[in-house]
Amino acid sequence: MIDYSALTEFLLILAGGVIAGIIGSLTGLGGGSVLVPLLTLFYGVPIEYATGASLISTIATSAGSASTYTKKGIANIKIGVGLEVATTLGAIIGALTFEIVVTHNLQYILYLLFGVVILTSILPTVKRGKYEYPEEKPLDFTSRVFQLSGKYYDEKSKKEVRYTGVRWWLGEIIMFFAGLLSGLLGIGSGALKVLGMDWAMNLPMKVTTTTSNFMIGITAATGSSIYWYAGYIQFFLASATAIGVLxxxxxxxxxxxxxxxxxxxxxxxxxxxxxxxxxxFKGITLSKIYNIPPIDGFGISVTFSIILVILLFIKLSIAEGKYGNLR
Amino acid sequence: METSDKLTSVVSAILKYAIILSIACIVIGTGLMFINGNANGIPISQLANYENPKSPSYNSSSFSPVLIPQSIAHFDALGFISLGLWVLIFTPVTVLFSSLVDYMYTRNRLYTILTFIVLFNLFAAIVIVPHFVSN
Known part of the structure; x- marks a missing residue:
């Protein structure tokens, strides 16, 4: 006899995963960044389990899309693996910090940090894709030593693009923090990874986004195993979200x-x-600094987010009008 | 020195088939869970209760990956779901092993060392670090 109540619950979580996957993909921020808030704010899932389910879903989506990009030769496996030295180390420290935060009942820190990370990720993510190739920069010793050259065929311009990255060391530093956030918040930290390869290492945007996608799976797997043994993977949730987000x-x-x-x-x-x-707002309420009733928080969040996005839209539209030739 | 074409196609194939295998296991496990009404002897109503993270019976801390073969032999839902999840976790390990072999074969010493360090970090996260995690 099938338990229809449990089945309905499973399908609802799966639907949430699908929504998170769609929004994550359309915004370019990844499913995890949407899944954790969705599960905690609307499904009443404890952040411990939401983060665990998100990490698992992140590996699934990364593997799914990275398979295509690596086949096309756009993602640079060598650069990705080299940068994973810092990212995996960051993920281990992040997952252990997560464990400390949870055992000391300091979950409000995770809510606050998550909110800040989402909001600060929006601007670089919106700007992403406005330009394809970076301005040429003088090569440094890391370009040669760490073999940061590569090439790919660009279907849009129908030509082979050759590139060489710079400042490997700076990329590694940024990647460490990307890994730290991944282990701590259960997300892929794609925005930070892109920043590391695009701004710091001066790699073309296509290489940056696809290599970041490839790397996200390795980083998330590092955190996931620690989450598994700590008991933050809830089977019912993780199976529904892995399928849904994918x-x-x-x-x-x-x-x-x-x-x-x-x-x-x-x-x-x-x-x-x-x-x-x-x-x-949830983080502030949980921290007991100030109690924001859920209905007030909802209203303020809606208003604030609409104003914020309108301002961002206007700012970027003006910038694009002024520097239209960059598009 | 650029990434070899062989490595690129091997990595792409690993990622593709691993995701298919993993999702297939999770779907089979989920189907069994609903058909049998339980997983590893735990009723589905309790498995679906995710509101208390302190409850050890229903999360990963109580189901060691060592139990997966035995659980699958008994056609138990949790064995299949866990296998699916571990396939996902081990996919990057397989990718890194392929990279390591490629770099060793092409005598790229620097990237052999870097890949080895990443593999060590993953090994530490899977085998060593969990010993220091409570629960």
Missing amino acids: VGSRIGSAVLLKISNKEIRWIFFTVLSFLGVDMI
Whole structure:
């Protein structure tokens, strides 16, 4: 006899995973950044389990998309593996810090940090994709020693793109913090990884995003095993979200290719900023610094996120008008 | 020195088939869980109760990966779900092993060492660090 109540619950979580996967894919921030707030704020899932389920889902989505990008030769496996030295170390320290935070009942720190990370990730993620190739920078000794050269065939411009990265050491430092956040918050930290390879190492945007995607799986796997033994993987949740987020991210990628008006993504950025602000409010309430009633928090979060996204949209539109030739 | 084409296709294939295997195991396990109404003897109503993270019976801390073969032999849902989740966790390990072999084969000493360090970090996260984690 099938337990229909449990089945309904499973399907609801799976649907949440699909939504997280779609929004994560459309915004480019990844399913985990949406899944954790969704599960904690709307499903009443403790952040311990939400983070565990998110890490597992992150590996699934990373493996799914990285398989395509590596086959096309866009993701640079060598650069990715080299940077994973710092990321995996960061993930171990992040997962252990998570354990300390949880055992000391300091979960509010995770909510606050999560909110801040989402909100600060929006701007670099929006700006991503506005330009394809970085300005040429003089090569340094790490370019040669760490073999930071590569090439890929760009289908859009129908030409082979050759590139060489710089400042490997700076990339490693940023990657350490990306790993730390991944282990601590159960996310892929794609925004920070992209920053490390794009801004610090001066790699082309396509190489950066696809290599970051490849790396996310390795980083998340490092944190996941520690989460497993600590008991933060809840089977019912993790199985529903792994399937849901994977399906959602596939739908999101397909939709992104088909929509002609990319401005529609701003709706999803509004949702994302709402989740970020609401996570901060929940963190403030849990910390007992100030008690924000849920209904007030909801209203303020909606208003704040709409204003924030409108301001961002105007700021970027002005910047694009002024520097239109960069597009 | 750029990444070899052989490594690229091997890594792509590992990622593709690992995700198929993993999701298949999770789907089979979930199906069994609903058909049998339980997993590892735990009723589904309790498995679906995720509101208390302190409850040790229903999360990963109480199900060691060592139990997976035995659990699968008994056609138990938790064995399949756990196998699916561990396939996901081990996918990057397999990818890194392939990279290590490729770098050793092409005598790329620096990247052999770097890949070895990453593998060591993953090994530490899977085998050593959990001993220091409470629960």
